[in-house]
Amino acid sequence: xxxxxxxxxxxxxxxxxxxxxxxxxxxxxxxxxxxxxxxxxxxxxxxxxxxxxxxxxxxxxxxxxxxxxxxxxxxxxxxxxxxxxxxxxxxxxxxxxxxxxxxxxxxxxxxxx
Amino acid sequence: xxxxxxxxxxxxxxxxxxxxxxxxxxxxxxxxxxxxxxxxxxxxxxxxxxxxxxxxxxxxxxxxxxxxxxxxxxxxxxxxxxxxxxxxxxxxxxxxxxxxxxxxxxxxxxxxxxxx
Numbered sequence: 001x002x003x004x005x006x007x008x009x010x011x012x013x014x015x016x017x018x019x020x021x022x023x024x025x026x027x028x029x030x031x032x033x034x035x036x037x038x039x040x041x042x043x044x045x046x047x048x049x050x051x052x053x054x055x056x057x058x059x060x061x062x063x064x065x066x067x068x069x070x071x072x073x074x075x076x077x078x079x080x081x082x083x084x085x086x087x088x089x090x091x092x093x094x095x096x097x098x099x100x101x102x103x104x105x106x107x108x109x110x111x112x113x
Numbered sequence: 114x115x116x117x118x119x120x121x122x123x124x125x126x127x128x129x130x131x132x133x134x135x136x137x138x139x140x141x142x143x144x145x146x147x148x149x150x151x152x153x154x155x156x157x158x159x160x161x162x163x164x165x166x167x168x169x170x171x172x173x174x175x176x177x178x179x180x181x182x183x184x185x186x187x188x189x190x191x192x193x194x195x196x197x198x199x200x201x202x203x204x205x206x207x208x209x210x211x212x213x214x215x216x217x218x219x220x221x222x223x224x225x226x227x228x229x
Contacts, residue, residue, distance in 0.1 A: 033218075045217055
């Protein structure tokens with residue numbers, strides 16, 4: 001079945017540093033979503049991407065939909081302590097029209113003040 | 114909108130007991146998803162519904178698990194009998210699909226289940 005490989009699995013960085021994480025797939029997706037999960041809460045949508053090559057920002061966050069439609073990355077600039085959490089990528093196979101998302105394994109981010 | 118509402122937020126039960134988790138999706142959403150999250154296996158899709166009809170339950174681990182969606186505003190996930198290995202956080206999510214929709218799943222806050 002479809003799988004997403006998300007990397008890195010975890011990151012421990014200093015406040016103020018930039019962060020980059022990515023997801024790759026063996027198949028094509030028509031939509032890429034990036035979620036963040038705070039401790040004790042459900043995942044919350046950060047950025048949605050709908051076109052190959054699309055680059056979208058949300059404050060200090062920037063995400064891109066890869067040209068091949070098989071990958072996406074998320075960058076966080078000037079990290080702050082509240083960026084701590086688990087970041088998930090998710091892809092939607094539009095051709096199947098199931099509405100079912102495929103999730104990456106998550107990147108756990110820790111920020112040292 | 115209040116978002117996806119799940120109850121209870123926490124459930125502690127003894128092995129062998131029946132557990133029922135509840136979910137109210139966002140009004141107007143036609144898809145509802147149940148996920149389970151553990152440290153070992155990450156986020157797993159258990160089952161999802163479209164217009165109250167179960168579409169894919171291949172992720173349901175065993176016959177002890179069942180899910181229903183009697184109407185557009187309510188769904189349950191039941192475990193009977195529960196076992197310690199069922200301990201996890203269970204999430205419900207809903208979305209609106211189709212032309213003009215953004216296909217974004219919105220998650221509830223989850224139910225943390227502990228089976229002793």
